[in-house]
Amino acid sequence: MTDAELYPVSRLSAVQQATAQAGLDALLLTPGPDLRYVSGYEALPLERLTCLVVPASGESFMMVPRLELPAAQASPASRLGLDFVAWDETDDPYAVVASRLGRVGTVGLADRMWAMASLRFRDAMPGTEQVLAGSVLRELRMRKSRVEVDALREAGAAIDAVHRLVPGFLKAGRTEREVGKDIHDAILAAGHATVDFVIVASGPNGASPHHEVSDRVIQPGEPVVVDIGGQFHSGYCSDSTRTYCVGEPPADFAEYYAVLRAAQDAACAAVRPGVSCESIDAAARDVIASAGFGSYFIHRTGHGIGIETHEEPYIVSGNTEVLEPGFAFSVEPGIYLPGRHGARIEDIVVCTADGGERLNNTTRDLVIV
Incomplete structure (x- = not known):
């Protein structure tokens, strides 16, 4: 384009x-x-x-x-x-x-x-x-044109390609910073002009949604939240989160990850013209709350995206704005257990004439490496 x-x-x-x-x-x-x-x-x-x-x-x-x-x-x-x-x-x-x-x-x-x-x-x-x-x-900015959606789709495919490389970077004994450097380089190699953020949150750091990277050494059996994105050469942004585990996950983690996956699916399925932003938030939050993890979902479900990673509309309780075709936003519920671990699944979704289209298409299953 x-x-x-x-x-x-x-x-x-x-x-x-x-x-x-x-x-x-x-x-x-x-x-x-x-x-x-x-x-x-x-x-x-x-x-x-x-x-x-x-x-x-x-x-x-x-x-x-x-x-x-x-x-x-x-x-x-x-x-x-x-x-x-x-x-x-x-x-x-x-x-x-x-x-x-x-x-x-x-x-x-x-x-x-x-x-x-x-x-x-x-x-x-x-x-x-x-x-x-x-x-x-x-x-004007909320209502993406066909060309803008194409630009977001291209950026989404590029960040998906990076996520497919992440299992090769994650190994017990490596630091978050070492893994983050590999991901940073891969984002640029995939066609992004800039890297906006790289979150590699292992073990207890996964309970901090905006943790970035540290010198913490990744341990066997630990979940790792990887949230990455940047500005593609078009000027439009990517943003996607997947959760990995280095070896077999703890039993309680596997339990709430299944809840999280169901919540993210429910919110994406609820996207269509005429529904409110807050109803998408509720679709995810209700699943998590019903399973007893409501107090561990501590942020809104999503944010708009375009030439900024965070822009309107915001997918949050209290936002009664009604979705229209061309609205593009993240759907990213999370569950965070302080001092232990956390998980998040994030896709960019575009409201279409009759539903929603996910622009990120890597597996949402827990990836064990």
Whole structure:
């Protein structure tokens, strides 16, 4: 897939229309996922201001430091017909944005904008209300196009290929860090541009959902939670968790792993248009709670995914948002017994016209190595 397909020119028009409908006068998008989503430009996050300005009406423009102008013009943003406004070291780019916009009542700031920039914009536009640009962009970003789903599917297949290699890396006597290094290299070799995270959580570390790696030596008979992902060359992300055991697992672990597997299957099977995000969480949580492990499932069931690993929608109790075709998110229930071990199974799932499609397809059975 090409940049033109992933970051279509029509997206800027859709964002401008959504900005007007939301009652905002403009969006100010600095380096980060919001800027990349709208323009395709993965700008460096610098103290020098780069900012895509999308007014509710009129022409959009990109403020860019002069020394970054060649990079901006070489990016997919060059196809959007933008006016690239290069500023020099002695200029005040915030004042330039304010002058070009004129008097405005409300602007949306990129959700990941540095506080330094938001405060400078506040000073340059006194009396202008600042809100999050996510209030406008979330509706667009949640609804993945066919091309975006294809990009997520490609990233999912690549991370599946890495999981198929993991049994060869896991051996008693190796440290989590040694295994993690092998996985890191394999993620890049599979076509990812960056590695976002590598979790290799053995034995009691498996009870900590966001443990990464340590110098702990993996012991015989220990479960190991492996949660891995990164940004594929398309800019879209992968994220998948599988649980392994180095030798025969403890009896109680095998018991609750079967419960976890049933819970993850139930949540994936519940995905379809018209159901709420919280109902997917409940589908997994009810199975785990009914088996007596409810207090050991300590996080939400999932998160949206796209050009960020974590984005909306969130699959959690209290989120009544209704699924629509194109929503993409993780389904990753877990059971964690403090001081002993833990387990998690995670797939990326896309809501389709009549159900859900799993984008990860390696075995969900407990893999014994």
